[in-house]
Amino acid sequence: MMTGWGRWVGRILAVGALALGAAFAPAAAQQPDDDCLCVDRDGNQIEDCACFRMPRFDTMMAPFPGARPRLGISVDGSQGSTLDAQGAHVTNVLEDGPAWDAGIREDDVITRIDSNSLFEPLPGDAEEDFDLDESLPVQRLLALARELEPGDEVEVTFLRDGQERTATVLPEDLSDRSFEFAVPDFDVERFREQMRNLDQDMRGFQWRSPDLP
Template identity: 35%
Template sequence: MSDTRILPPFPDEPGREPHGAGAPVARTESLESPGQRPRGSRRFAAGMLAASLVVGGLAGFGGAAAWEAWQDEPAPLGSTTSPTVPTADADDEPAPEGSVESVAARVLPSVVQIEVQGAGGSGSGSGIVLSEDGTILTNQHVVEVAEDGGQIVVNFDDGSEAEASIVGTDRLTDTAVIQAEDVEGLTPATIGRSGSLDVGQEVVAVGSPFGLEATVTTGIVSALNRPVNVAQSADGTSTTYPAIQTDAAINPGNSGGPLVDMKGAVVGINSSIRTAASPGLGQGGAGSIGLGFAIPIDAVMPLVEQMVAGEEPTHAVLGITVGDGEAGDGAVVGEVNGGSAAASAGLDAGDVITRVDDQRITDSSALVATIRAYRPGDEVEITFVRDGEEQSATVTLDSDGS
C-alpha cells in the first residue's frame, strides 16, 4: 500500500469498480501497515518536536532582537508596557455524549495494535478486543504472514503487550480471531448492529495507520452493501463482502480496527480502501482518498462464534456459478449444481438474477457479497429474468460446509 510496505496486498481486479463500471486508474486493496513500530514512531515524533522547538526558539529570539532595534528609546525600568492578553478558560469540560471525543474515550481501551512476523515478512494492523481474557477480532490479511508459525504481538491501550496465537481465520470474508496469552481485565468492545446503519450517519474509525497507534478519524457512512472484491484464489473463490463505505480516513494499518457508531458500538471492521494510482508511484500512491470499506459486523459475528468454538466458518451459498450480465443488469447463472438450493428453486442456466430480497443485484460480485450476508438455512426471495420475463422464487440457502 505504501512505498515502504513489506506485506503485499491481495490481488485485485484491474479496472474494476464494485458495480462493474470501468475505472482503470482505481483499485480496491486490503490494508496493511509497512511494519513501522510504534516506539520508532514516538522517537520520530519526538525528534520532530525537538527540531520545531529549536527553530521556534531561534525565531523568537530574532524577533525580540528586531523589535528592540526599532525602538526609539528603551522603556523605563519597572514600567509595564506589555498589553494584557486575554486567556481562554482552560478547564477540561466533560465531553458531550455522542461527540467524537466521548466515542474515542469509550472505544480506545478496546482497540489494539497487532504486529506480525513470519517467513513472508512483517507488518502491523489493528484489532478489536472481544473478551476480558484476550479474544481479539481482526482481518485475516493482518495475521496471514504468521499463519505458518510466525509471531504475533498485541500492544494494548495501557502500553502493555502480549504474544498471541491464531484461533481461526476466514479468507472469504477477510476475518480472523486471535487469542492474546496470559492477559486479563481487558475492556471488551460493545458490538452494535450494522443492519441499523443509514447512509449519511456519522461514524468513527479507530486503529493504527502506518503504525501510529490509537489514531481516531471521523466521517459518515457513504454507502451500504457496496460489493467489495479484494482477492481471488486459485480455485475461483473470492474474498468478497457487502461493505460499509465511509469517508472516514482509513489507511494501511487501520485493518482490523473498528468502525463505530456515535454510541461507541462496533458496526464494522475496517478492511480495504479504494485507491487512485499516482503516475510513477505504482502501489506507492495508495492512501486515503475518502473511500474506505468496512466489513459489516452483522455478517462477521456468526463466523466469530464458529471460530471461537473451534469450528470451520461456514457461508451461505446458492449452488451456482455466475457471470456478469450487461453493465448493471444483474448476475447471469452459469452452471446449476444438482441438488443445490438454486436447483430446488428451479433456477436454470442463463437466468439473470436482478434482486435478492430488497437488494438490487448489478453483477456477479454483488450477488456473491449479498448471499454472504446471509446464513445457511436463511430463506430469501430471488428475482430473475428468463427469456425477457421477470420471475421470482423462494430459496432456502445451502451451506458451503455441507
C-alpha cells in the first residue's frame, strides 16, 4: 500500500511527469492545522508547535525523473468514479512528446494499452501494491507504462468526445526535458513567514521521488 505521502503524490500521477515543491498552494491550504501532534527525532512531543496541511498541487514544472521510455502525458490518480468508468483521463500532454506526436490530447480518456484493458485486472502480482483509494484505470496505465522498453511501439486506445480512437505511440526517454503544469495562486508573504518559523531541521527535509512511469 502507498503511504500517506504516496497517496498525496498520486493526486497528480504522471506518465513521465512529476510534481514537487511546497510553495504552490492556495492561502487557505497554508493555514495552521489545529488538530496535529509534533514530535522530535526521538518521538517526544513538542509543545506549542504548528502543523500545516500538505497542499494538493494542481500543477507546476518539474523534470522527468530518470532515464526510461515514457509516453509524455499526465493523469490524475484521484480522478473519481465517474471518470474511472470511462478510463484514465489525460490531464496534460507534453507538447512534441511521444503522445502528442501520435495525436493524443488533453481530456482524451485512455481505455487500453495494446491488448490490456484498463478495466480488467493486470496479470500476476502487478496490482499487489495498488492503492484502493486511487483510480484503478490510472494505476494500471502507470504499471503498463513502467514495463515499456526502448523502441517499443504502443497502441493506445482512447475516447475523444465519446468516439473511440487508436494511436500508435513510440515512447521516448524524456529525462532531458521538463513537464509544465499550471499552478494555483498562493500567498507568497504567508509562505515566507511560515518558512521563517520552521525549524532548521525541517528546512533540510528532502523529497523522495516516486517511481512514476
